[in-house]
Amino acid sequence: AEKDNADIKIGFSSKDNSDTFVAAIADAAEAEAKELGVELLMYDAGGDVNKQISDCETLLAAGVDALVVIPQSVEGSAPVVSMANDAGVPIIVDNGDIGDKNYTAFVGCTDQESGELLGKWFMEESGLEKGSKVAIIEGPMGQSGQVGRMAGFEEVGMLDYFDVVATQTANWKRDEAMALAEDWITTYGDDLKAIICENDDMGMGALSAAQAAGRDDIIIGGVDGLDDAVQAVKDGSYGVSVLQDSAGQGRVGVDVAVAAAKGEEVEPDTRIPFRPITKDNVDAYLEGGVDAISGDDAATEDTTEEKTDEAADDTAAEDTTEKEAK
């Protein structure tokens, strides 16, 4: 007997809702739950793996019908998967990778892909010469975003292509990134050609520093497609923002969870592709949203191993929940 949406209770364990990007996923998830008429319990681990595990324990005790997790740590959050399996509750991993692959489904991006896209753009489209001096600002060490994007830079050979003069973490934080960028701009002077950031919040910090120093020539880019960043791309001050579809990740995460809760078969691996937003497509994006820039860039898709054509667009993503497992 299939459950009614009204009887379904979905548990959502987010890693840190105080992060701009993660909060957007959470919002979309809540909106989708409302839309579908299911109950959603949204727990926020505040950046602490242990709390995430506690949260999941509580959610399972509260009798959720499916569990969605945005892992705080690839390895550290892994026990959640077996906990859910033991409790016989479907578990959906959202946004980033997790160490234990025995989950019911994954919805999100391959972080390495965003690193590859960002690296490629800097190598091929930014106009920088080979061997230019660049600096990299990283996310918190050990997080899927940091590990994956660095691997992506490596994969496309960016680390060798450029002369990487400095690499530091700014923990996804705008102000920390700004201080780093200020120091580097001073240290490397005119030689410094670009600051490559693993997310847009940090990119915005670096941009503030560059602008304050009057260094409009420094090319800055990041990941996420934050509103600020997209606006900056439009203004021409920000080179690239690799769009990660937060709304899609939140929405589809809940959709898959609801389907799983009903006992339906679900697509085990939904990878929503990244889309670089540059001066070429920013207007289209601002007008038409994600759909307007999907699938317009062949180079993008080449880099993805697991290509899911047009999967990022609304209907396609919803479809996937109905599709049978491979």
Next chain:
Amino acid sequence: MTQKKDIGKILRQFGLVFVALFIIAFMSIKSDVFLTSQNIINILRQISINGILAVGMTFVILTGGIDLSVGSVVAITGVIVGSLLQSGTNWFLASLAALVISAICGVFNGWLISYVGFQPFIATLSTMTIGRGFAQVYSNGKPYTISDLSFKVIGQGYFLGIPVPIILLVIFCIIGLVILTMTTFGRYVFAIGGNMNAAKLSGVRTQRVQLMVYVMSSICAWMVGLILAARISSGQPTAGESYEMDAIAATAIGGTSMSGGIGSLSGTIIGFVILGLLQNSMNLMNINSFWQQIVKGLLIIIAVFLDMRTKGKKA
């Protein structure tokens, strides 16, 4: 009339306990999950982390000190155990190795404070920073995945149907209570916090006692490091960040004075139980995490206020 008075009196005598009972009563009505054995076990398992740290922290704070480094010791323990387990070391030896390093952190804190004369805040802040850096350098910033099943028991196992972390919490609380209330060492902890000079003049070896409380705190952090690593099946260099704050909060809510000399471990126990109950309750009531902070802050104020009334302190 008299009955009214009586109730008032009772409420006052148990300020914090009353707050805890109130939360429990409220939640049993509001949620049918709350009183399930599964949820109770969850609550206890969740508070074991902060609880064990708070036991050590209570000793430190009673001497008038503070230990900011516990979170880093948790991380150090995690990466050391993690790396050793990965290299095939037996879980017992791996834990022992981490214990030695943790104890060294405690000795370093205690030595700086009692023999060199550092302010506890500065000494343990430095150890916290150095310790975190060490954990990250050691692990190169990457977590060690732990697959050793016998080790995982510490965090995920059961003994007589009770989760091991809960048993460890109970053991640490009991040991703490015994030391603090029944031994000379416990007296000296209070004496040092109450009047270091007087204690010294009475022949108390104040420096040793001071050193010891920091070692004890580090040992608690080590225990937590093991439980956490076992619980999350990985030794993470970022583990335990800002855990010191919760441990200090539990101690302070429990009525221990930050300037030392006044307080009790039983107060601390109620303190961390209240914090744990709060967290679990707000989750069960599905309060948005932003609101959770507001509610938590207000409830801490109310709990402490009630407790002060109880004890006839100002207010």
Next chain:
Amino acid sequence: MTQKKDIGKILRQFGLVFVALFIIAFMSIKSDVFLTSQNIINILRQISINGILAVGMTFVILTGGIDLSVGSVVAITGVIVGSLLQSGTNWFLASLAALVISAICGVFNGWLISYVGFQPFIATLSTMTIGRGFAQVYSNGKPYTISDLSFKVIGQGYFLGIPVPIILLVIFCIIGLVILTMTTFGRYVFAIGGNMNAAKLSGVRTQRVQLMVYVMSSICAWMVGLILAARISSGQPTAGESYEMDAIAATAIGGTSMSGGIGSLSGTIIGFVILGLLQNSMNLMNINSFWQQIVKGLLIIIAVFLDMRTKGKKA
């Protein structure tokens, strides 16, 4: 021989200053960028944030208190200013509105502590939690982008060729120094921290003074909130997290006793300059962030140790 002695004496008299000079000397050799005016401006601009907070924190700690809520007040200021600017309010009015709210936070802290009798740690910890929650609820967790150019001047502008945050830092330091060393209020701050009861019997309005220092600290946090929001062109509910720790560290490194009554603002100033120099230097040398923590912790220990030797304290 005598010359050797003299140098020793000089070194001792300027413990912390010496550490700062050492870092400067070392870096001028190691890096040709270090002494450029651009880098010096960078350093100053970066320390303006922690510096202004530390000025307020010094007053609080001198009374024997602590203010953990400053980071949250920074965030509250940011989101209030951000939202008002977005809705087209004039930058001055927006800042004023934030000032009022910040001051209320300070009054709340001070009232809880001096009139109700809360421990400063608990009171400001609660305010910190509530304040952070408030900032997030208010903004619904999202940053407000700031585009108002006149407002941005506070963080990004120049006055007579000097970045505005640096000028503000200097103004706050001077006001702080004047209040602390030249006015009766300053004396009351020291007296309260040294012996609250004796101060009261000497006619000091201890409760008012205590309340005031928390208000002052909140005002410093407000200033930092404005600078930060203007600097990063956005009002962020997560801004200022754990800033209190750096401010406390600067104060403690500067020789102020955490139990109050002893210390100086000039010490604090050297304290935050050292922290800022360290951060900048390690960035310039491109020291890996893991190692940075280890180096930072060790240098704090060394600096404080030298300073204690200087002042003939134990050690």
Next chain:
Amino acid sequence: MGGKYILEATGIDKAFSGVTVLKGAELCIEPGELHALMGENGAGKSTLMKIIMGIYTKDAGKVVLDGKEVEFKSAREALDAGISMIHQELSPIPEMTVAENVFLGREQKKIKGLPFVDKKQLNQKTQELLVEYELDQYIKPTMKMKNLNIAQIQMMEIIKAVSYNSKVIIMDEPTSSLSEKETETLFHIIDNLRAKKVGIIYISHRMEEVFELADRVSVLRDGQFIGCMKVADASREQLINMMVGRELEGGYPTNIAKKGDVVLELKNFTRKGVFEDVNLKVRSGEILGLAGLVGAGRSEVMRALVGYDKLDSGEIYLEGKQITIKHPQDAIKHHIVMASEDRKELGLVLCRNIKENVSLQNFDKLSSASFIQKPKERKLAKEYTEKMATKMNGIDDLVSSLSGGNQQKVVLAKCLMSEPKVLIMDEPTRGIDVGAKAAIYNIMIDLAQQGIAIIMISSEMPELIGMSDRIMVMANGKVKGELEGEETASQQAIMNLAFGGNEQ
């Protein structure tokens, strides 16, 4: 068995950061002897004792105990070796119980060798001590130390030191916080100790005590050993001369000031459970003495008067006009100023310097628009502390580095600078040396002549009788009677009232 001395200290030198405090100090104690150690405030008495106890390290000299040279590195070693000490600065642990305080560091164990405290025995042993010394009526072993008044704390420290059963007991001003009754108890204790052949070093500024108790007396001046003699051979003048280096007039100056109108009147002062219905008048130029046993509530009345404690009911009239005082600041504004008996708790900010302490309550004089007038501050601080003959290197010295008596002088300097109309002096000469005492008495007379009304609380009966124009006696929080003129000369009359004479 060594020589005839149980304890011998010779050639002791000590300097604190370059300032010489002791230079060739010496002292030798026979078993069963009570050896008085005298000297002005800051002469180095306490420092010498702390060196013997291993609290300070000496720069030179040697200490011989029982014929063996000793060098204690901590109080613990001294205690273990059989020397205990009653410290001049009381240091109770307020939050711990009486029993825990008394046996701190040597708790009774449940099982020998294991660190488990036998609380029952601890309390029982303490109770036995309390009974033995007749304190059990007011003090229970389980009371928190903070609930004891200062005299009771002093008694507990005495009992504690005695209960070590040491060979040598050092008593550093043990009576300075005691009233007659406790002082007598102490003297009994001392008799017992002597019978047990315990050597006692007794430091006091009270001449009478020294003559009553001591076998021999040693004198220190400016850290140097001046001499040692049998008390039987010594005269008061001779001792003073040795201490001060010059002659001093003995006795109490008479207050020849004209008594004017009533300056201050208290009506029906009540603070529930502490004092009740206290009425009091004091005229300009008058010195009013407040007598009573410890716990009579004298200090409490005065603390409430100056607004430090809350008053439940009562009225205050200053120069005939009713005033309200809600905070000490109000009192100071009305020039009603109190020098507290408890300098550590209420009198001084120990971690700050002399200047700051003196000026703390006098900024109305020393500041304009909240800005401190620093040159004036220095000048006045110097003037007033010097008037009190404070021994210091300068007004920038930390108060905590001053000797006990000199700290007391700083408290008085602070109060004098407030130009009081009514000056309340709670045990004003506690711990103050003869020379300075005389100076304080003269200052009091001076002030009286300027028309100031003085209220003096003192537990030193001769001082009270010698200085007061009128004496009010309190017991159990109530005024028991008043003695004026000739009557004040009688100690017996005071004691009669203090022990519950007829109510007013």
